Amino acid sequence: MARSKNIEKYHAILNAALTVFAQNGFHRSSVSSIAKEAGVADGTIYIYFKNKEEILVSVFQERLGYLIETSRARIQTATDAKEALKVICHTHYSELENHLDLAYVTQIELRQSSFDMRKAIGQAVKPYITLIEGVLQRGVDEGSFRSDLDLKLTRLLLFGAMDQVVTSWLMAGQKYSLTKQAEGTVQFFINGLTAK
Amino acid sequence: MARSKNIEKYHAILNAALTVFAQNGFHRSSVSSIAKEAGVADGTIYIYFKNKEEILVSVFQERLGYLIETSRARIQTATDAKEALKVICHTHYSELENHLDLAYVTQIELRQSSFDMRKAIGQAVKPYITLIEGVLQRGVDEGSFRSDLDLKLTRLLLFGAMDQVVTSWLMAGQKYSLTKQAEGTVQFFINGLTAK
Amino acid sequence: MARSKNIEKYHAILNAALTVFAQNGFHRSSVSSIAKEAGVADGTIYIYFKNKEEILVSVFQERLGYLIETSRARIQTATDAKEALKVICHTHYSELENHLDLAYVTQIELRQSSFDMRKAIGQAVKPYITLIEGVLQRGVDEGSFRSDLDLKLTRLLLFGAMDQVVTSWLMAGQKYSLTKQAEGTVQFFINGLTAK
Amino acid sequence: MARSKNIEKYHAILNAALTVFAQNGFHRSSVSSIAKEAGVADGTIYIYFKNKEEILVSVFQERLGYLIETSRARIQTATDAKEALKVICHTHYSELENHLDLAYVTQIELRQSSFDMRKAIGQAVKPYITLIEGVLQRGVDEGSFRSDLDLKLTRLLLFGAMDQVVTSWLMAGQKYSLTKQAEGTVQFFINGLTAK
DNA sequence: GATGAATGAGGCTTCATTCAT
DNA sequence: AATGAATGAAGCCTCATTCAT
Secondary structure (H helix, E strand, C coil): CCCCCCHHHHHHHHHHHHHHHHHHCCCCCCHHHHHHHHCCCHHHHHHHCCCHHHHHHHHHHHHHHHHHHHHHHHHHCCCCHHHHHHHHHHHHHHHHHHCHHHHHHHHHHHHHCCHHHHHHHHHHHHHHHHHHHHHHHHHHHHCCECCCCCHHHHHHHHHHHHHHHHHHHHHCCCCCCCCCHHHHHHHHHHHHHECC | CCCCCCHHHHHHHHHHHHHHHHHHCCCCCCHHHHHHHHCCCHHHHHHHCCCHHHHHHHHHHHHHHHHHHHHHHHHCCCCCHHHHHHHHHHHHHHHHHHCHHHHHHHHHHHHHCCHHHHHHHHHHHHHHHHHHHHHHHHHHHHCCECCCCCHHHHHHHHHHHHHHHHHHHHHCCCCCCCCCHHHHHHHHHHHHHECC | CCCCCCHHHHHHHHHHHHHHHHHHCCCCCCHHHHHHHHCCCHHHHHHHCCCHHHHHHHHHHHHHHHHHHHHHHHHHCCCCHHHHHHHHHHHHHHHHHHCHHHHHHHHHHHHHCCHHHHHHHHHHHHHHHHHHHHHHHHHHHHCCECCCCCHHHHHHHHHHHHHHHHHHHHHCCCCCCCCCHHHHHHHHHHHHHECC | CCCCCCHHHHHHHHHHHHHHHHHHCCCCCCHHHHHHHHCCCHHHHHHHCCCHHHHHHHHHHHHHHHHHHHHHHHHHCCCCHHHHHHHHHHHHHHHHHHCHHHHHHHHHHHHHCCHHHHHHHHHHHHHHHHHHHHHHHHHHHHCCECCCCCHHHHHHHHHHHHHHHHHHHHHCCCCCCCCCHHHHHHHHHHHHHECC
């Protein structure tokens, strides 16, 4: 993505974009305002990014990458798949609760992208979905999850359920603690997954 | 909604909007192209709708209203809550699979709306969420669902999970049958909900 | 102007237009809002008036005609030209002070008309200018006004001066009595006109 | 006013606007046509001006500023107040007679502005009114003008009278020399102002 | 690499006017 | 005569992108 050596400026733009998109939404954010927020000229943006959409995708990719890496690192030390699932959900919720900007962009603005862009986003989400699948597989292997699980379907169900909880919390105005929903969410997952 | 007598023209515009939004997306659809698709003049649009956003919300409201009514009617004859849940999920999936236009608008384009608009959408979704809650309550009352269910959370988990399955199917290019996912989805739900 | 027998509706539209123009200005007033104010359908307007501009001109003509007739009647009983001048100025100021709607239309909105329209307005003002000229002539004949007056120029100076006083009073927010300016205005005129 | 470095382009737009407004009138002039006349792109207009109205006000301010400065400079060398009055009137008439474009904009188009705009215009005219008042005061101090003059009223009468003479000349199709009216106008003023 | 003035396509919306009823 | 739904031209303005400096 970064076509330039000046990695600092690249990140300055990315951070500025996160802020601006979160405040005004993607379609209502001008490239100009991102440039101003980042302290660079309008034209400079186009040295680092092909166009406006690429900025949004890049913001998402970077942050999601961070979330994935954090989760991956944390589940290394998890004792079992159920524990790992708990870690993922906790991380997912707390990360977004603690970075409202990011939550807005992820849950609201990113959904405003073009179809082609959504494909790119889908690509970026894949590793996360795969991470979840890995945990499911681990559970099956451990014997703690049902062996007849449709992994491809279930990983989506888990991701989709968490995603909707975040969106609802955001739309409701963050009146309650998102992180505290993790408990119930995971319990629900485990009830559905546990081998009998 | 219709501020005029000619209800036919109102629906012609609504249907045209559904088609055009599905093809090009909301932000990339011009009011002009909707008018052309509907076979009316540009200005005519503004006799029936306040602005472009109101068209999108109206499209959604009408179609979602239809989905809710269909589901509500069908679960009347369901023998129990589990059966009702199955009906809802089947209806949800099949309705969207059979109306690709609608699916695009609902899953993709509607997410591109302004924050204020999303609030309006949230209002429209509420009856659906309530419908789901009713089924959950019914299950608890019947003794088939766990009595310690957090209804407010669970109804979101179910809706969110279904929603994500639809979106993923759409994003994947509808390579498989969406309706066939209902079986697995419902099974997953029931596993998580069933009283022990 | 009135192309129809229904003189009541004609005047209803004229009065409505006066109100609406005064409130929103000519260019910001829609034919539709005049129709609503008059209690008729949009299309009805076009039975009585050729287009929007003709409404404005007609409003002005009618009201100015009334002002001229009032002044003409009053100066019949004036003892001399100076008295007549006083009457004209008093009538001019008091009429506009007591009909703020009319003042707005006359001093503000009418100036927003097209060039062609202004010609038409000029035609309507002519009788008023002529009325003033008549008084000047009378003064010259009486021997009370300078015999070397350039009547064509002086009649304009008088009209222009009064007009500007009205506009300034209006723009200033009518913070003082317009009618009370008549005294000083007339005194100024008489000083300039009186034969030595 | 100029928000950019390229002062030339700023003036190019201003001059183009003067031409176009004079030809077609403010409301009938499109921003697009001003851009074309100025030889810039439509969007460029909005780099230098907030909106269409600001162009009109700016045109007026610049030209009036020039008129005021010219008059102010010329009356420095006037021997007395009467001479100064003559200078102001001559300058006023000749300036507008020699710049027909400006006359149209000032006398016709500027009157087509919104109420808020007229306030801004009023602010711009103030220095001119003040300039006239200064001359009146000078005359009173010199003992050549009546000491009982209501300065606030008289300055308006003078401005209004001159203004109306210009407008009438314009509306009549400039069939006679405007500058030649200065003589009579000033004579009229002096008759009314001179101390006895 | 960085700038930011300039571009110009394109969008939403208004509204004067028409005309079938 | 009266209606008011329909028309569609026209306008203001935004903003993603380019390019000369």
